Amino acid sequence: MRTIKELHILFREAVSDTFFIWRKEAGRVVRDQGVLIFFILVPVLYPLLYAFIYTGETVREVPAVVVDGANTAFSRDFVRRVDASPDVKVVARTGNMEEAKELMRRTKAYGIIRIPDDFSRKVNRMQQAYVGLYCDMSGLLYYKALLTACTDVSLDMNTELQIKRMGNTTVRQDEVSTAPLLYESVALFNPTNGFACFLIPAVLMLVIQQTLLLGIGLINGSARERATLHTQLVQGTGRGTVRLVLGKALCYLMLYALVSVWVLIAVPQLFHLAQIPQASDLLAFMVPYLLACIFFAMTCSILVYQRETCMLIFVFTSLPLLFISGISWPGVAVPDFWKYVSWLAPSTFGINGFVRINTMGALLEDVTFEYVGLWIQAGIYFLTACAAYYYMIGESRKIASKRAQTELAQALPSESDLSKKAESLN
Structure with missing residues (x-):
């Protein structure tokens, strides 16, 4: 049994290692122009583009x-x-x-x-x-x-x-x-009865998930191409897969906390979209959503073997995920099979919960199903992300070892070269 002092030292080491990886990952993000495009440029410009396209919610003449x-x-x-x-x-x-x-x-x-x-x-x-x-x-x-x-x-x-x-x-x-019966039509939660108030909130949440998938996929694709993922462990040692996952996730979480403020608060205000959320409820809801998206993206990055592969794998999923989320297509019309498939992606719970909180004024207890679902996804995808990184780190070590052996063999002279050299000396 470990003493309290030993546990305290281990905890301090774990925290120190996590922040060490966080600093390294932040530097890696800043130096990679492709990752900056997905993490900064796309979340900043893409919501503006979508909101601008649909800003004319009603047409005249x-x-x-x-x-x-x-x-x-x-x-x-x-x-x-x-x-x-x-x-x-x-x-x-x-x-x-x-x-x-x-x-x-x-x-x-x-x-x-x-x-x-x-x-x-x-x-x-x-x-x-x-x-x-x-x-x-x-x-x-x-x-x-x-x-x-x-x-x-x-x-x-x-x-x-x-x-x-x-x-x-x-x-x-x-x-x-x-007119024996008078009636009045009121478009609840969509005063202009237009497409922007209806569609843009769902698109904004999907942008967060998809840019994380692309950015993290790009980072891991580059590391797997160069077989350098094992070198990202704590100070080059062989320990710390969980700390590696937590350190990287902390870097992405801090970055996307700022991105979320722009995407989910600033952009709707710029285009005067309907917003009636409770700030505390929205903040509490976004924490599990960001964690679920980050760990989901880290898990899916196991499919990316090259830097460009993430574009081929993840970009086309945007429209299907938007449709089966039950927002752009009526949820009651989505077959049960695709409804269960949609629960694999954090965007389904995220879109439905955010729309209700942001546009319909729901409280956190009103979106309990989505909120709990996101926490469950965050927990499950954290475990799968650790397993995925453990596999990718082992794969990276093997590839690096083989490359080192090949380079060493090429650098050393062969037996035939040595025999020829000996004959010439004799």
């Missing part, structure tokens, strides 16, 4: 072309009201669909409003009339604006027709007859 087959006062009134809405701008009126399609092919318009020949006749006969709407579905915001404008105008004109056909009635009777 979407160009549309009208094919008015009826060409009556009633159909022209319909077109005039659509054009007067803030969402749509009628840029042309054509006589047939082919001309309208040509305008869409040339991107002069993003939608076609087609009014059939019998439009006014059916309305006058108290029959149901139809208006066709054709949209360029490559831009969902354009489709949304066109559909909303046409639907609102149709509802307003329907109300006026009802009132007109009821005859002599009071204003109150008209209101009750045309």
Whole structure:
């Protein structure tokens, strides 16, 4: 049994060794331009790029072309009201669909409003009339604006027709007859009903995980290429795999604590995105998320044998992870198999918990499932990271030993060279 004094000395050595590795890893990060790009440049610029792209959460004056087959006062009134809405701008009126399609092919318009020949006749006969709407579905915001404008105008004109056909009635009777049930649509936690408030928070959390995967993969890929991972142990000794993992993780954690402030707080404020978090709850939630992402990235780095391999392995996973997280694609529509697969990545728990805390004002107890899940992931991935580094360190020693033997063999003269030299001397 060790005495308390011996345990105290061992603890001090462990702390000293961990901070020694932390200093070495910080220097390694600063000297590697590729790692700096993933750890600094990408987290700084990528959120700005995404937020800037989606900053126009709603579009106005979407160009549309009208094919008015009826060409009556009633159909022209319909077109005039659509054009007067803030969402749509009628840029042309054509006589047939082919001309309208040509305008869409040339991107002069993003939608076609087609009014059939019998439009006014059916309305006058108290029959149901139809208006066709054709949209360029490559831009969902354009489709949304066109559909909303046409639907609102149709509802307003329907109300006026009802009132007109009821005859002599009071204003109150008209209101009750045309709208017996009043409703009000409120977009909870997304006041602009746009894509930025909905999508950007999830992307920001995913950026943290993916840049850690790429940066740590780049560092380990370089070390495995050169077979120098074993030299990163404490002062070149053969001990300290756990201390190596903790020292490296401490370096990444301190760096990404600053990165997270920029990504998750500064960027949403710059673009006026919805933010109603409790600072203490958000901080408490981010600690296990960063630890889980760091140890997850350190574990996955066992797949990286060369410096460039991390780009091939990890970059393509961004979109699948975003979809199966249950944010950009409805969580209830994700099959159970992929839902369980998504639990392997910290981003799933991180995205769902962060969105609820940051955008919906949830407290830490409201995201207990995600919070506990992140701590479990942090613990499991810490153990797997230690196992991965133990394997990679042993592999690095073997490769370095073989290289040293090969270089020694090349440096020493062969037996045939020695015999020839002896013969020449004789």
